[in-house]
Amino acid sequence: MSDYIVRATAADGQIRAFAATTRDLVEYAKSIHNTSPIATAALGRLLTAGSMMGSMMKGEDDLLTLQITCNGPIKGLTVTADAKANVKGYVYNPDVMLPPSPKGKLDVGGAVQSGILNVIKDMGLKEPYVGQTELVSGEIAEDITYYYATSEQVPSCVALGVLMNKDNTVKQAGGFIIQLLPFADEAIIEQLEKKISEIDSITALLDKHETPEIILEHILGDFGLEILDKVNTQFFCNCTKERVEKAIVSIGKTDIQEMIDDNEPIEVNCHFCNNHYHFSVDELKEIVKRSRQN
Template sequence: MDRRIRAITADAAIQITAVETTGMVERARNIHKTLPLATAALGRTLTITSIMGSQLKVDDGSVTVQVRGDGPLGTIVCVSDSEGYARGYLQNPAVDLPLRADGKLNVGAGVGYGQLMVIKDIGLKEPVSGMVNLVNGEIAEDVTRYFAESEQIPSACALGVLVNTDQSVRQAGGYLVQLMPGARDTDIDQLERNIQKAGAMTTMLDHGMTLEEIVGAVLEGFTVQFLDEAEIGYRCNCSESKVTRALISLGQQELCDMADEEKPAEITCQFCDKVYSFSPEELRKLAVNAKKK
């Protein structure tokens, strides 16, 4: 079971959200048939999107994270609801690159340079969005820059995906630590030492550490109050009614042209690869509805 926990220091100066997303990332790998490099890039993005979604203050809100790099992986798009259930895809799931000198997957080279955009739907007339240039395409550092520049919140982000030799996901997870107003320089120094000492997120998970223990390591020396925990996972909210509305939005002429081909129109969801099929007769009925609109 994938989990999320949230905690805060007793003086409310530091807050942290930590997640284990192994199941979520493995589900994405199976849907999109990703090779290890793409699994890591998509998995990291799914993980932080889930964390950011769970931070929303509205029940029916959503967060979309788009990583638009010039590397061979292409654009990555992930969406999370306010419970932390996320879904995502990337343009080129079969990209493979040589490992870095340290033996790790070269996500930075796969993503390349470009922009990271965050779009939050929090029930306002228009979604709230922010965009920053990518630091190195490794995702965690790029997210840190986003929070610093777009939301003016000093943050530290750790994201990781560990892949087995059979390409399945062995461990995946991450945490986001954020400094609140009132954080002292001594707190920041202590936090930086703790993060350095704790090491990589996937290493901690692979050593059997629980999320509570990971939070304890990152916030060592602070009095920690655990706020809540929740189950998270990969979840797509596509439906036939949504696909139908999208088809109607194409307009009467486009639907008539599709129907005149006298073969079913198949629409595939980008997030879960579910295929929705519409017969020529169904397309003609939708064309009538489109004309009424």
């Protein structure tokens, strides 16, 4: 995969920035979930945000979950990312279709509409951190910007974009998150706001094949941009048959015994990667046997 995230700082540390190119992982998500163009754009935006926000996590085992529940026809989306920028996700209604927006673009806001964004950070503490905000537009980038402002009090500019080819393959995908730290000068804030208002949309920049480094140079070049590092990002699901078995155990011995009594093998599907796991009746008997021994 050629997808990666650039992490950077500017204005003597008053600004921190992340920019990502994610075409391959969004295309992979589209292919395994067989998503419509609007669903691909919505999921691709949230996957891109998740990859960058995951890379902000400090601990090696930290996990981030972005969950949108909404009343639009897409019904909802869930994305999970780790600190290494491995990301996975799915959309609740992958078949959603809508006419183009008034601007002639994929109407992600119309597919999502109103609802709630949950940001869950599992950092190995007793309880995960949960931030919750209402969706302001359903366009996802604006909703994450609003989340940062209200839930974390971090002034941010979030841009996310997915550009589709006519054959429903992903042409470009990526985005950026630029944040002001608490001690940022008022003059820096005004200058940054002006600069951001002048740049092209993220999809226009991606369509010119501009890299994350070039995109950040456009925005922050006048602020003394310093690229800190580059992190690979990919769609990666860590599900295994053993993990699925633990999920089966959690439903209880009585329910498993009912499956055995039906004398039919079962199939469990992973929402994130769409892998199917088959368990024969004999395997179910072994699961019950092992659970009794524990």
